[in-house]
Amino acid sequence: MTTTxxxxxxxxxxxxxxxxxxxxxxxxxxxxxxxxxxxxxxxSMDFLNFVVALHKAFHxxxxxxxxxxxxxxxxxxxxxxxxxx
Amino acid sequence: xxxxxxxxxxxDMTEGTLVQWKKRIGDRIAKGEIIAEVxxxxxxxxxxxxASGIVEQLLTKPGDKVPVGTVMAIIREAGQxxxxxxxxxxxxxxxxxxxRIPPVAKTAPASSPxxxxxxxxxxxxxxxxxxxxxxxxxxxxxxxxxxxDDVTRALASDVKVTAPLTMAExxxxxxxxxxxxxARSKREIPHYYLSTTIDMSRALAWLTTENGCRPVxxxxxxxxxxxxxxxxxxxxxxxxxxxxxxxxxVRSERIHIGTAISLRQGGLVAPALHDADRADLGDLMxxxxxxxxxxxxxxxxxxxxxxxxxxxxxxGEQGVxxxxxxxxxxxxxxxxxxxxxxxxxxxxxxxxxxxxxTLSLSADHRVSDGHRGGLFLAEIDRLLQEPQSx
Numbered sequence: 001m002t003t004t005x006x007x008x009x010x011x012x013x014x015x016x017x018x019x020x021x022x023x024x025x026x027x028x029x030x031x032x033x034x035x036x037x038x039x040x041x042x043x044s045m046d047f048l049n050f051v052v053a054l055h056k057a058f059h060x061x062x063x064x065x066x067x068x069x070x071x072x073x074x075x076x077x078x079x080x081x082x083x084x085x
Numbered sequence: 086x087x088x089x090x091x092x093x094x095x096x097d098m099t100e101g102t103l104v105q106w107k108k109r110i111g112d113r114i115a116k117g118e119i120i121a122e123v124x125x126x127x128x129x130x131x132x133x134x135x136a137s138g139i140v141e142q143l144l145t146k147p148g149d150k151v152p153v154g155t156v157m158a159i160i161r162e163a164g165q166x167x168x169x170x171x172x173x174x175x176x177x178x179x180x181x182x183x184x185r186i187p188p189v190a191k192t193a194p195a196s197s198p199x200x201x202x203x204x205x206x207x208x209x210x211x212x213x214x215x216x217x218x219x220x221x222x223x224x225x226x227x228x229x230x231x232x233x234d235d236v237t238r239a240l241a242s243d244v245k246v247t248a249p250l251t252m253a254e255x256x257x258x259x260x261x262x263x264x265x266x267x268a269r270s271k272r273e274i275p276h277y278y279l280s281t282t283i284d285m286s287r288a289l290a291w292l293t294t295e296n297g298c299r300p301v302x303x304x305x306x307x308x309x310x311x312x313x314x315x316x317x318x319x320x321x322x323x324x325x326x327x328x329x330x331x332x333x334x335v336r337s338e339r340i341h342i343g344t345a346i347s348l349r350q351g352g353l354v355a356p357a358l359h360d361a362d363r364a365d366l367g368d369l370m371x372x373x374x375x376x377x378x379x380x381x382x383x384x385x386x387x388x389x390x391x392x393x394x395x396x397x398x399x400x401g402e403q404g405v406x407x408x409x410x411x412x413x414x415x416x417x418x419x420x421x422x423x424x425x426x427x428x429x430x431x432x433x434x435x436x437x438x439x440x441x442x443t444l445s446l447s448a449d450h451r452v453s454d455g456h457r458g459g460l461f462l463a464e465i466d467r468l469l470q471e472p473q474s475x
Contacts, residue, residue, distance in 0.1 A: 055301045
């Protein structure tokens with residue numbers, strides 16, 4: 001799969017945000033299609049903080065009903081990209 | 086004069102290590118301000134002062150291992166004359182890391198609060214590199230200026246340097262602390278256990294609607310509803326809002342809820358949300374977020390570790406349906422929430438699917454009995470059926 005430079009930037013920024021929430025995690029081993037909560041042992045507070053961080057970093061509105069779309073790295077990248085179109 | 090003592094920051098804590106003073110002799114301090122940072126078996130804790138006035142004497146120095154109850158500082162309260170010198174109590178020095186702990190002035194500091202510090206550029210650079218607060222040094226240069234030699238001497242006279250605790254060592258110490266508290270609990274407290282299943286459909290529907298109206302930065306978690314409901318229910322069953330001290334239950338006038346927070350590196354702490362019954366849900370949520378963040382960053386305050394009279398733990402996210410909790414002494418009760426799950430539920434003669442949660446209570450039978458514990462759980466249930474009233 002090829003990625004555009006902007007997707008790569010988005011991905012890197014999302015990983016940086018995740019690193020602030022789970023500093024002990026080895027994000028290089030993250031499976032982009034598997035839930036963060038499953039891989040990084042995030043609880044609901046961590047996930048809420050992650051959503052808030054995404055909102056602030058990318059200036060996007062994230063309704064609670066859309067949370068499932070932000071559960072994986074690829075899902076987040078797709079949502080951020082969609083918000084820009 | 087008020088004495089500042091090494092506080093108890095958890096069950097079975099017998100001593101703490103002074104990491105650094107946050108105030109200097111002569112500084113003004115207000116009640117509730119941070120006066121010191123103390124390292125415990127679990128974490129470094131910012132310790133609040135319980136008096137207002139002027140810091141008259143600092144009787145221990147960074148690196149000292151200080152037994153609980155030891156006088157560490159003297160605070161001169163308003164209208165009081167200066168105190169006669171108090172002899173420092175004999176305290177075993179503990180190796181510390183210089184990067185975190187500034188040495189204490191041997192005599193008068195090179196500046197008084199509010200005045201410009203006299204220090205040479207080289208001395209300032211070295212002090213910054215080695216993590217020393219130059220304000221605490223005695224200057225020997227012109228007009229008391231701090232020189233490079235002063236900083237070098239301070240470094241040389243500092244307590245023996247050793248490596249800081251590794252993560253594994255700190256985890257091992259935390260495990261030992263938890264083990265000691267839980268063993269004491271099981272040894273001394275006659276626990277009784279109750280549980281009930283609560284229909285969460287109203288609470289979750291209300292939460293969804295409420296969060297739909299809130300910006301992402303102000304949304305609520307269901308755990309905050311649990312905490313608030315427990316806090317309000319304690320008003321109705323105040324005997325569970327108490328500490329067991331010297332063979333008797335001492336009720337608390339205020340309601341401070343301990344919230345069990347798992348740490349990412351392992352272990353847990355249960356700091357208090359103060360006056361949880363009086364906070365609205367938005368405020369409680371912000372404070373809870375802050376508490377979790379600071380618990381995981383290792384920057385809790387002493388009152389947060391000592392004021393809780395009951396603990397709320399929620400293990401639903403780990404898939405747990407029912408919690409059988411161990412009371413954290415000297416508290417007299419622990420409330421557990423499990424996972425919210427869909428279950429068949431009979432309502433108006435019909436079997437319908439409903440989200441439900443199992444609520445459990447572990448309580449000290451010396452202080453309450455099953456009848457009162459049952460009323461407490463029923464009150465929490467009632468409150469969660471009226472989430473708009475929380």
